[in-house]
Amino acid sequence: MAFPPPKFVTGLKCFVCGSTYQYGNMMTCPSCGIQGILDVQYDYDALARYFKHESLNHRPLDHWRYRELLPISSEISLPNLQVGSTPVYDSPRLARAVGIGQLFLKDDGRNPTSSLKDRASSIGVLKAIEFGYTTIACASTGNAASSLAGLSAATGLQSFIFVPERAPEPKVTQLLIFGATVLKVKGTYEQAFDLCREACVEFNWYNRNSGTNPFLVEGKKTAGLEIVDQCKDHLPDWVVVSVGDGCTIGGIGKGFQEMKRLGFTERAPRLLGVQAEGARPIVDAFCSGKDLVPSEPHTLADSIAVGTPRNWRRAIQQMKASSGDMITVADEEILEAMRMTARLAGVFGEPAGIAAVAGLKKAIEQGIVKSNESALVVITGNGLKDISSAKQAAGEALHIEPNIDALSHALPVLSMSNVLSQS
Numbered sequence: 215m216a217f218p219p220p221k222f223v224t225g226l227k228c229f230v231c232g233s234t235y236q237y238g239n240m241m242t243c244p245s246c247g248i249q250g251i252l253d254v255q256y257d258y259d260a261l262a263r264y265f266k267h268e269s270l271n272h273r274p275l276d277h278w279r280y281r282e283l284l285p286i287s288s289e290i291s292l293p294n295l296q297v298g299s300t301p302v303y304d305s306p307r308l309a310r311a312v313g314i315g316q317l318f319l320k321d322d323g324r325n326p327t328s329s330l331k332d333r334a335s336s337i338g339v340l341k342a343i344e345f346g347y348t349t350i351a352c353a354s355t356g357n358a359a360s361s362l363a364g365l366s367a368a369t370g371l372q373s374f375i376f377v378p379e380r381a382p383e384p385k386v387t388q389l390l391i392f393g394a395t396v397l398k399v400k401g402t403y404e405q406a407f408d409l410c411r412e413a414c415v416e417f418n419w420y421n422r423n424s425g426t427n428p429f430l431v432e433g434k435k436t437a438g439l440e441i442v443d444q445c446k447d448h449l450p451d452w453v454v455v456s457v458g459d460g461c462t463i464g465g466i467g468k469g470f471q472e473m474k475r476l477g478f479t480e481r482a483p484r485l486l487g488v489q490a491e492g493a494r495p496i497v498d499a500f501c502s503g504k505d506l507v508p509s510e511p512h513t514l515a516d517s518i519a520v521g522t523p524r525n526w527r528r529a530i531q532q533m534k535a536s537s538g539d540m541i542t543v544a545d546e547e548i549l550e551a552m553r554m555t556a557r558l559a560g561v562f563g564e565p566a567g568i569a570a571v572a573g574l575k576k577a578i579e580q581g582i583v584k585s586n587e588s589a590l591v592v593i594t595g596n597g598l599k600d601i602s603s604a605k606q607a608a609g610e611a612l613h614i615e616p617n618i619d620a621l622s623h624a625l626p627v628l629s630m631s632n633v634l635s636q637s
């Protein structure tokens with residue numbers, strides 16, 4: 215069955231050479247190769263007439279509310295899992311601890327497979343269906359893979375996931391429970407990635423490659439659309455996002471620009487991008503103004519441990535458009551922020567998500583963000599995704615004998631270890 219093309223999409227434009235292409239099943243720019251990331255273009259004049267405040271009032275609370283701003287055919291059926299419309303919490307105690315007037319947390323760990331990646335995968339599965347595929351594949355051990363497996367299960371697609379042989383068992387289990395075929399490649403992540411790309415061509419599978427697929431980032435964009443939609447008159451001065459490949463922050467920035475263009479807000483928040491000290495190629499390119507230099511990543515925040523980011527041009531373009539800035543944080547600062555966010559705001563995020571809280575704290579200390587400003591941090595993934603890092607941050611339980619005397623002796627020690635939560 216052939217689906218009509220997305221109504222408001224006018225074409226695809228290359229970030230490197232600026233060439234534009236007709237809408238269709240494309241990955242990267244034919245003349246620039248893998249570097250030539252494509253950006254989906256829309257007819258904003260037509261959208262401005264059609265997509266208004268009032269149109270949102272009666273729509274369900276999920277990210278398909280913004281359907282006209284997504285590259286999906288109007289005749290395709292949507293997955294029935296609730297993607298998006300994740301909560302925004304005002305977090306005054308955490309705000310005081312990091313030294314800012316007002317702080318909001320947007321908990322994207324509340325998505326179906328517990329990370330922001332569901333926003334992208336939900337678009338990926340629909341593109342596969344629209345372009346006539348029955349099978350979709352990706353190479354990853356992380357949130358991209360689990361969300362692809364979950365969304366494929368919800369839409370009846372077959373999924374193949376290529377993981378390096380050393381992939382952690384809990385993550386592989388999450389893939390298998392959704393019915394994905396998991397292929398452990400005897401080699402590195404890069405080799406798994408290359409084999410996946412070759413297999414997609416050979417067997418006619420759709421490639422859900424987060425870094426280069428032009429449509430997936432449009433799904434991540436909905437986090438930005440949603441922030442404007444949810445915060446209304448309280449739109450924060452800064453929005454803080456952790457950065458790996460750069461698609462998330464680039465997508466969120468695009469969402470802000472679109473909401474401004476369509477009259478939903480008069481100003482876009484400034485973006486603060488946060489990378490780990492051991493995986494900072496985009497920060498280096500942002501500061502030097504030069505092309506990105508790949509590096510070997512070392513950080514416990516595995517979801518942002520990206521040495522060769524694909525979408526760095528988009529990330530930097532959006533950071534500049536918003537008069538934003540970038541900062542790096544050490545692993546110890548991430549662990550400290552995990553404790554603070556859990557104990558002072560009740561939100562348990564994985565290291566990559568919480569890196570943004572650590573980055574905000576540091577940006578306030580360095581005067582990049584002023585203490586009388588407001589900020590919203592996107593918590594991109596749930597803490598149960600990576601229990602071994604969480605254990606490093608959380609500490610140990612106390613063992614006691616099953617009698618009240620033993621408990622009485624233990625209590626002073628227990629209350630000591632809870633000091634932080636009283637502040």
Ligand SMILES: *Cc1c(COP(=O)(O)O)cnc(C)c1O
Pocket residue numbers: 329330331356357358456457458459460461462463517518564566567594595
């Ligand atoms: C993927 C991911 C990120 C970073 O997104 P990029 O698009 O790679 O920059 C941040 N946090 C979590 C939890 C992620 O899974």
